[in-house]
Structure formats: structure tokens, C-alpha cells
Amino acid sequence: MHELAITESVIDAISGQMSEMRVSVVHLEIGRLSGVLPDAVRFCFELAGEGTCVAGARLEISEPAGTGTCRACGAAFTARDPLALCPCGSADVTITGGDGLRITAVEAGHV
Template sequence: MHELSLTQGIVETITDRLGERRVVMVRLEIGKLAGVVVDSVRFCFDLVVAGTPLEGARLEVLEPGGRARCRDCSVEFRCDDPILLCPCGSSDVEILAGMELLIKAVEVEPDVRDVRV
């Protein structure tokens, strides 16, 4: 299950950047053509964040659909299935979107030292 190692990498990236600051929300963007099972990432996230500053953080996942362009007929079309076929029947397509795997946002608890009275 490569989703476990992906999720570990995401959590490590966030903790490397933020140190011990408490994280309350993580927003990921995982394209429908990225080859990642989002439900597995959600499951792994709860396991991986245990004992880290991300423990208890809310995970939001955006799943943009795929888009491709046929190299034979030049038609651009939506495709959320990993079997990429143009409506014309050609499989010679260029993927334009849907392969994303990004950390889009991280929300941290406000640092009480930053609050001014």
C-alpha cells in the first residue's frame, strides 16, 4: 500500500516545515488520475499523525477530475478513469490535469505569544 508511505511523507514534510506547532487542518489535492486511493490516505493519516503535532487534525481532500487531449483528433475531454480513451476511440492522449498530489493548505493553532492585548 503506497498510500502509507505517501501519507508519511506528507506528515514529515509538514512537521519539517512547522516543527512543533499544533496543526488543526490539512488540505490535500489528489487528482483522480494520480493512482492514489483517497480512502486509504484518510485511513493512513489517522495512524501516521498519532504522537505528532498533527494528531487530531482535520484532513480535507480535494479530488479534481482528469482532463486529456487526444493527439489524433485534438479533442479535449474529461476522464476520471485510468483507462484513457478519447471518445474517437484513440488511446494516444496527453493528460492535462488529474495527476495532482499536493499539500494545498495547512492551518495551525494560533500561537498565544503572537496575540497582542
Template structure:
């Protein structure tokens, strides 16, 4: 489960930037085609935040849908899985969105 390491990195980054101020909310963006499972991040968040100024913070996760463009037929389409195929059958695609993993904002006291 790589989500544990990812969540640990998120909490470490927050602690570095907030200088140990009490964190009340964390807002993440985890795209549907990022390869990261939001429910696993939610589970790990409580574990890695325990005993730190992030403990007890509300975790909000935005999950934008994936968007892709086919190199073969130039169609743009929605995608939500890690295996992305164009409706035309081509696997030659460019992901346009939904692959992000970022800390959108952090609220502190």
C-alpha cells in the first residue's frame, strides 16, 4: 500500500510549512487516474497524523475525473481507471487531467 508513504509525505510537508501550528483541515486533490486510492489515504491519515499538530484535522479530498485525448483519432473523452483506452480502441492516449495529487490548502488555528 503506497498510500501510507504518500500520506506520510503529505503530513510531513504540512508540518514543514506550518511550523507545527495546529492544523484544523487539509484539502487534497487526488485525481481518478492518479493511481492513489482516496479511501486508503483517509485511513492512513489518522495513523500518520497521530501525535502531531495535524491530529484530528478534517480531511477533504476532491476527486476530479480523468480526461484523455486519443493520439490516433484526436477524440477527447472521460476516463476513470488506470487502464485508459479510447472508445475507438486505441491505447495511444495523452492524459489531460485527473492524474493530479496535490495539497490544495491547509487550515490552521
């Protein structure tokens, strides 16, 4: 379950910058092609957040669709899963977005 390691690194990154703050909301972007399960991250966030500045914080996750370009026909298209096919039927595609995880915003107030 690599979501736990991912979630811990997210919490570490926030704790490093927000140690004097009480975090109320964390906004995460988890691309649909990232292979990361948002529900698992939610679960790990509650567990791993215990005793840190994100304890009790709400997690807002957005899941942008992936994007790719086709090397066969040159089309740019939306990819819904990691085994993306171009609408032309080619599997020779380059994934250009929606395959990462990032913190988009953190809402916090002073303790």
C-alpha cells in the first residue's frame, strides 16, 4: 500500500512549512493516471495525521482526468485510465498530464 508513504510525504511537506499553524483544509490533486487511490489517501491521512499539524483537517481531493497525445496521428485527447488509447485506436501515446499528485492549497490558521 504505497498510499501510506505518499500520504506521509504530503504531511511532512505541510508540517515543514506549517509547524506553527493549525491546518483546517488540505487540497490535493490526484490525477486519474497517477495510480494513487484517493480513498486510500483519505484513510491514511487520518491515521498518519494524528499528532501532527494536519490532525482533524479536512482533505479535499480533486481528480483531474489524464491527457495524452498520440504519436501515430498527433491528436491530443483525454485519457481515463493508464492504458490509454487514442480515439484513432493507437496505443502509441505519450501521457502529458493527470499522472501526478500535488498539494494545490493548504488552508490554515494560527494555533
